[in-house]
Amino acid sequence: MFHDHYKSKNRFKAKDNSPKGKKGQYLVYKCNTCKTVFKAEDVQAEVLQDLKIKWTSNLHQLIEKSKSVLTDWSNTLHTWKESLNQTEECIHLNELYLQQNSESSEMGKIIQISKKIVREEKANITTNNFYSYVNITIEKLSSLPKRGSRAGLR
Structure with a gap:
């Protein structure tokens, strides 16, 4: 009976029905x-089950989105x-061309600076290992369980 109320998206109010002066707590929703009253345990069990299903489903979506973003990177x-x-x-x-044609030393300097910049950029890719990490x-x-497979997600 609670399941139907829960799925209909009705709002619930938490209430403490514990009798005054006696031990024990009687929490209800x-x-x-x-105005139907439900035991807190029943409500919590249903909500927990629903969260478990949604979390598992969203986990697969998160994995797929992460793979997509990392693949783009x-x-x-x-x-x-x-x-x-x-x-x-x-x-x-260009360096070979300059050597063959004895062009200006100014171009040689530009080529040396360009070579240094390219080497530094290549080192950034390699040294940081970001490419490998991605x-x-x-x-x-990719090795995680595929959608629909419950292995490892319990």
């Missing part, structure tokens, strides 16, 4: 609409790393 880092590799290759080709986290999330 009273429906504001129809991984793709962005991969694109950044590829862009740095291409930039490094262009700098190298990919490892995606793998761990």
Whole structure:
């Protein structure tokens, strides 16, 4: 009977029905609409079961959303790393061109500064291990039980 009231989204008021001067507590919930009284234990058991179901469902959604965000980060880092590799290759080709044509030392300085910047950026990706950390986290999330599977979520 409580289940129907709970699912109808009726509001309840907590009430202490303990008799004065006697031991024991008689906590109840009273429906504001129809004034039906329910034992607190019944209400709490139903609410706890509902929260358990919703939490499990939301956990799967959170896992999927996390995987999606981390995959996007991984793709962005991969694109950044590829862009740095291409930039490094262009700098190298320009450096070879300058050596063959004996161009100005000013361009040589620019190339050296560019090489340093690219090396530092590549080191940031590698040293911080953020790229690896993101990919490892995606793998761990992927190994969690899939939606509909209750294994490990009890």
